[in-house]
Amino acid sequence: xxxxxxxxxxxxxxxxxxxxxxxxxxxxxxxxxxxxxxxxxxxxxxxxxxxxxxxxxxxxxxxxxxxxxxxxxxxxxxxxxxxxxxxxxxxxxxxxxxxxxxxxxxxxxxxxxxxxxxxxxxxxxxxxxxxxxxxxxxxxxxxxxxxxxxxxxxxxxxxxxxxxxxxxxxxxxxxxxxxxxxxxxxxxxxxxxxxxxxxxxxxxxxxxxxxxxxxxxxxxxxxxxxxxxxxxxxxxxxxxxxxxxxxxxxxxxxxxxxxxxxxxxxxxxxxxxxxxxxxxxxxxxxxxxxxxxxxxxxxxxxxxxxxxxxxxxxxxxxxxxxxxxxxxxxxxxxxxxxxxxxxxxxxxxxxxxxx
Amino acid sequence: xxxxxxxxxxxxxxxxxxxxxxxxxxxxxxxxxxxxxxxxxxxxxxxxxxxxxxxxxxxxxxxxxxxxxxxxxxxxxxxxxxxxxxxxxxxxxxxxxxxxxxxxxxxxxxxxxxxxxxxxxxxxxxxxxxxxxxxxxxxxxxxxxxxxxxxxxxxxxxxxxxxxxxxxxxxxxxxxxxx
Numbered sequence: 299x300x301x302x303x304x305x306x307x308x309x310x311x312x313x314x315x316x317x318x319x320x321x322x323x324x325x326x327x328x329x330x331x332x333x334x335x336x337x338x339x340x341x342x343x344x345x346x347x348x349x350x351x352x353x354x355x356x357x358x359x360x361x362x363x364x365x366x367x368x369x370x371x372x373x374x375x376x377x378x379x380x381x382x383x384x385x386x387x388x389x390x391x392x393x394x395x396x397x398x399x400x401x402x403x404x405x406x407x408x409x410x411x412x413x414x415x416x417x418x419x420x421x422x423x424x425x426x427x428x429x430x431x432x433x434x435x436x437x438x439x440x441x442x443x444x445x446x447x448x449x450x451x452x453x454x455x456x457x458x459x460x461x462x463x464x465x466x467x468x469x470x471x472x473x474x475x476x477x478x479x480x481x482x483x484x485x486x487x488x489x490x491x492x493x494x495x496x497x498x499x500x501x502x503x504x505x506x507x508x509x510x511x512x513x514x515x516x517x518x519x520x521x522x523x524x525x526x527x528x529x530x531x532x533x534x535x536x537x538x539x540x541x542x543x544x545x546x547x548x549x550x551x552x553x554x555x556x557x558x559x560x561x562x563x564x565x566x567x568x569x570x571x572x573x574x575x576x577x578x579x580x581x582x583x584x585x586x587x588x589x590x591x592x593x594x595x596x597x598x599x600x601x602x603x604x605x606x607x608x609x610x611x612x613x614x615x616x617x618x619x620x621x622x623x624x625x626x627x628x629x630x631x632x633x634x635x636x637x638x639x640x641x642x643x644x645x646x647x648x649x650x651x652x653x
Numbered sequence: 654x655x656x657x658x659x660x661x662x663x664x665x666x667x668x669x670x671x672x673x674x675x676x677x678x679x680x681x682x683x684x685x686x687x688x689x690x691x692x693x694x695x696x697x698x699x700x701x702x703x704x705x706x707x708x709x710x711x712x713x714x715x716x717x718x719x720x721x722x723x724x725x726x727x728x729x730x731x732x733x734x735x736x737x738x739x740x741x742x743x744x745x746x747x748x749x750x751x752x753x754x755x756x757x758x759x760x761x762x763x764x765x766x767x768x769x770x771x772x773x774x775x776x777x778x779x780x781x782x783x784x785x786x787x788x789x790x791x792x793x794x795x796x797x798x799x800x801x802x803x804x805x806x807x808x809x810x811x812x813x814x815x816x817x818x819x820x821x822x823x824x825x826x827x828x829x830x831x832x
Contacts, residue, residue: 303677303688329692412692440687473715474673474688476680565713639716 301476306441306466307332307374309477310400311340313448314372316479318487319398320346321371323360325353325379328412329468330402333374354379358386365395366509368494370452370487374400376468377418378409381426387461388427392511392522394493396455399433400448400464402471405637413637414468414558419614422465423586430523432530433463434537435585437556441475443583449483454537456488458529465585467610469558469639530587539583540592543567548601549578551652552627554593554619555608556582558639563608566645577649578602585615593622604652606630608645654709656794657717661702661734662726662747667781670807671724672703674785677803678795679707687715700730707794724788726767726781731755745788747780763791763832770824776814779821786825797826 304312311333314322322341324334334348341348351357357373361383364371375383380401390397403418405411418426422435434454438444444466451462491501495509513519544567555563560581567577580596582589597605605627607616616631623629632648634640660672669690676686687706704717723738724745725731731744731751738744740759749768765787771780782804789800801822808815 301680303673303680303686468692469689469715472690472692474676474686475712476686561712562714562716568713639714641716641718642714 301478303474303476304441305332305472305474306444307402307471308336309441309445310374310448310464310466310471311336313445313479314398314452315340315344315346317370317449317452317484319370319372319452320344321364321369322346322348322373323351323357323364323371324348324373324375325351325357327376327379329404329414329471330374330376330400332471333400354382355385358383361397361399362386362390362393362395365390365397366393366495368490368496370396372398372400374402376402376404377406377415380418380421384421384426385428387433388425388429388431389511390461391427391431391433391526392429393509394459394525395461395509396452396459397461398448398451398455398464399461400466403465403467405635411637412468414610414639415635415637416467416557416559416610417612417614417635418465419585419609419611422463423588423618431526432533432586433461434458434533434587435463435465436539436583437465437585438470439557439560439581440470441473442477444470445477445479446483447583449479453483453485458533459493460529465557467558534587537584538587538589538592540589541581541583542592542596543579543581544571544576545578545580545596547576547578549576549599550601550603551577551649552596552599552602552605553577553579553608553649554582554605554615555579556585556615559608559610562640562642563645565642566649569642570646570649575649575653582615588618588622590618590622593619594624594626597623597627602627604628604630606632606648606652608640608648609633610639611635655712656707656722657720658705658707658722658724658788658794659702659717659720659734659737660705660724660726661700661730664701666701666726667778668701668726669703671781671785672705674800674803674807675789675795676705676707677807678789678800679705681799681803682796684709685712687712689715700727700733702730702734722788722792724784725751726784727751728753743788743792745784745791747784749780761791763787763829765825765828767825770828771821774820774824775817779818782818782821783825783828786822787829790826790829791832
């Protein structure tokens, strides 16, 4: 298929359809409402269902219901909406159901603003809801990557029977860029007969399946948490994704940045290169699992003096960067989060201050 | 080589569409493109604007403070954004609605009575197409035939309005050629 020019939000909707998602529940919120606008038209054409919930709390449990039945299911929202869904996300993780959550992040805390932000890093990677669970979190830096990550998210959610989150931001959702939908990213849905409440007649079985997150017996609860932990450890081994930029040079500073912010940093790196200053970037594509080893290796390269985490937040990912660098280099931070994306010139000024 | 164009005007003037059409044409010619709308609170009553980035390599930051060119469809847009345009750029001024000029000596002004021209060919709604084609002809950023095809594709669901927009397109080109 030829490339099409699409808004990130619409492309995410189309990607979900191409990945075989037939169930989409949502509640409108800027800056991601176009996903629902797109899918309300497209899903019925594909035999799918869109239901607008009465609130994000309700949507979270609609997702739980469909996921518990073994269906491919997605919702999209933005920061305050994801806060409301967080209780259900915790339940879904505890009950080991696959589901895809897309957060097109806006400024916070509270109602905040509607412009791009990366202030939900903690919420996404450290658990917005309660208990010992993790989400597999992917952060696209443009429309094409948003498409690919959305398609992969369904496969990964089923592989781990765990919710997967796409962490975008208002720019990724609102921007149009050329994109294509690679057929090979669509996978067959896994057989879920041994756990999903998909109907005993449907699966021709006398065995009842129970999807639950309540384990009153301490041994049983501990065992469930051990099962979850084993899955998160497996993600750490198998699912880390990142991209390096300008790392083949003799760089003095290593930037760690993701999503929209990383694109600004890429421009800054290109401009600094013209001035004879080499700076490299490591861009995490998965925020959980975090590319700890890759960051450690890039940070400890001989001439690298310092590492800086650049975010559209007041300093969240920087804690993971510090953890990854293990005290081998100074870890600096720069961030802005009112909605104005820092300019390449501002980043250059900050980098020059480190030299 | 990277070029950035800011399209600005009131909400409802077809700003986002003009921007999308030039981005679409550039994409068809094999360029990297990004179309970045303003979606902030400014949309309510203020200036609506949209930036298109066209590049021969992967686009880094799509947030542009100083665009190469500006297409200003109303007066507040011209006053707000004209000072930001890089030197040697083009500033298109919709003279039907803007009685003033950019007061810049280091850019090329392209004066286009977009609304009046659109009314002459049949509907003021086509003012954005007049401005788009005039800008495209002057800047030579995209192939005019490809752009024309993109407009036809965009309006494929409303074939009745294609001839009107084609007339508006030709008028816009003519104005640019005469200037």
